[in-house]
Amino acid sequence: MLNTADNELLTRVESGAPMGDLMRRYWMPVLMSADVESDGAPRRVRILGGNYVVFRDSNGEVGVLDEYCPHRGASLALARNENCALQCLYHGWRVDRHGKVIETPSEPGNSTFKDKIRQIAYPSREAGGLIWAYFGDVSAEPDFPLFEWTTRAPEEIYTIRVAQRCNWAQALEGAIDAAHANFLHNDLMRRLVSGGEYTGGGGLQNMTLSDGAPTLEIENLPYGFQYAALRSAVSDGKPVNYVRTTQFVAPNWALFSAPKGWRFAQAFVPVDDHNTVFYFAHARVDGEPIPEDYRAKILEWSGVGEMDRDFHMDFHTGNMWRQDRDAMSRAKHGDAFSFSGLTGNQTEDLGVQESMGPIYDRTREHLGTSDLAIIRMRRLMLEAARRNERGETPLGLGNNFHYSGIRAAEELVDPSLRWQDVVGSRGEAPIADASSDRGIRL
Ligand code: FES
Numbered sequence: 001m002l003n004t005a006d007n008e009l010l011t012r013v014e015s016g017a018p019m020g021d022l023m024r025r026y027w028m029p030v031l032m033s034a035d036v037e038s039d040g041a042p043r044r045v046r047i048l049g050g051n052y053v054v055f056r057d058s059n060g061e062v063g064v065l066d067e068y069c070p071h072r073g074a075s076l077a078l079a080r081n082e083n084c085a086l087q088c089l090y091h092g093w094r095v096d097r098h099g100k101v102i103e104t105p106s107e108p109g110n111s112t113f114k115d116k117i118r119q120i121a122y123p124s125r126e127a128g129g130l131i132w133a134y135f136g137d138v139s140a141e142p143d144f145p146l147f148e149w150t151t152r153a154p155e156e157i158y159t160i161r162v163a164q165r166c167n168w169a170q171a172l173e174g175a176i177d178a179a180h181a182n183f184l185h186n187d188l189m190r191r192l193v194s195g196g197e198y199t200g201g202g203g204l205q206n207m208t209l210s211d212g213a214p215t216l217e218i219e220n221l222p223y224g225f226q227y228a229a230l231r232s233a234v235s236d237g238k239p240v241n242y243v244r245t246t247q248f249v250a251p252n253w254a255l256f257s258a259p260k261g262w263r264f265a266q267a268f269v270p271v272d273d274h275n276t277v278f279y280f281a282h283a284r285v286d287g288e289p290i291p292e293d294y295r296a297k298i299l300e301w302s303g304v305g306e307m308d309r310d311f312h313m314d315f316h317t318g319n320m321w322r323q324d325r326d327a328m329s330r331a332k333h334g335d336a337f338s339f340s341g342l343t344g345n346q347t348e349d350l351g352v353q354e355s356m357g358p359i360y361d362r363t364r365e366h367l368g369t370s371d372l373a374i375i376r377m378r379r380l381m382l383e384a385a386r387r388n389e390r391g392e393t394p395l396g397l398g399n400n401f402h403y404s405g406i407r408a409a410e411e412l413v414d415p416s417l418r419w420q421d422v423v424g425s426r427g428e429a430p431i432a433d434a435s436s437d438r439g440i441r442l
């Protein structure tokens with residue numbers, strides 16, 4: 001539970017809110033690389049309450065600019081994209097990806113007016129199939145978050161993306177919530193366990209299904225925390241702990257355990273106070289590509305379908321997130337019933353998270369022991385926002401860890417060992433070889 005002031009501090013990112021100021025200090029995913037083509041349509045992107053235009057110029061380079069034309073404010077998302085510049089439709093001004101105004105054809109030929117004007121351009125990069133930008137103070141640009149998967153080739157990564165009509169923090173809370181999968185994602189869990197569709201280490205998932213109330217243990221780290229969900233199990237007649245770890249990486253990342261040779265990372269990018277864009281990168285780090293049919297499977301599991309230009313599905317409170325009450329009937333469908341009546345993992349998350357209201361009111365909740373990680377995330381992010389306001393270095397910007405050394409894992413661990421020593425990962429120096437993935441250890 002939070003008081004009203006802390007709930008506001010945690011959630012609000014617009015109009016000079018401290019959490020928005022904090023978030024602007026980190027690199028943010030803004031689009032996928034495939035969203036913009038050379039000389040193709042620019043894209044309008046809204047992040048942290050600011051409006052931007054993202055485009056790929058004639059040389060294939062990406063530009064991230066303020067959306068509105070420096071002349072009289074027409075949207076540059078409507079602009080022509082040619083000859084290495086955006087040309088505003090209204091009076092033909094041309095702006096390049098660095099924000100330089102290179103032509104003002106509506107002005108007299110001898111005018112030097114254009115040299116006095118600049119459009120704000122933001123540092124941008126492409127990595128892991130995403131376009132990233134940095135919206136903070138240029139003098140404080142942080143190291144780029146080179147997570148292990150961000151250096152992989154496009155054929156090794158498949159990313160699901162969808163917009164949510166709710167605040168970023170309640171969406172992130174879903175990703176670090178170890179207790180919800182058994183219930184909300186029951187349909188997919190049952191299918192993966194019984195059908196063996198999930199490759200790699202996912203077989204361990206049946207242990208998740210058999211115990212919905214794991215013990216949680218948590219460890220603070222320079223970038224956030226890692227926590228372990230521990231479940232007692234028996235393997236080959238010996239007692240073991242089935243351990244699944246999750247990493248929270250400030251300000252808006254969750255890494256959770258994936259099959260051997262894979263990495264899963266989720267980001268929750270605040271669009272504004274009431275909207276979020278969710279990214280879920282599925283990456284192979286064992287040198288194998290992700291085949292087309294497996295991409296199709298991931299998409300199907302997610303339930304994500306047709307979207308508008310802002311990545312919204314036709315899926316909201318007005319149509320009860322398309323919940324299928326008939327499919328939920330045990331009487332009619334027996335074991336094939338749907339627990340949620342929603343169609344996939346991400347649509348289930350979206351449905352419940354949006355159902356909490358656009359900004360979830362944390363003054364009225366009743367947190368239990370399974371909510372430990374959520375409590376920790378809130379505490380760390382509130383503290384980070386306050387530190388940032390005071391001019392102190394906030395969480396994850398201290399340059400004292402490696403993004404590439406942050407991993408989540410699931411393994412069977414001898415109960416006499418500390419899970420931190422067996423499956424823990426703390427952003428240590430990069431591990432070059434993905435084949436060093438640890439197998440089951442007893
Ligand atoms: S508003 Fe863009 S050129 Fe006039």
Ligand SMILES: [Fe+2]
Pocket residue numbers: 174175180184185345349
């Ligand atoms: Fe979920």
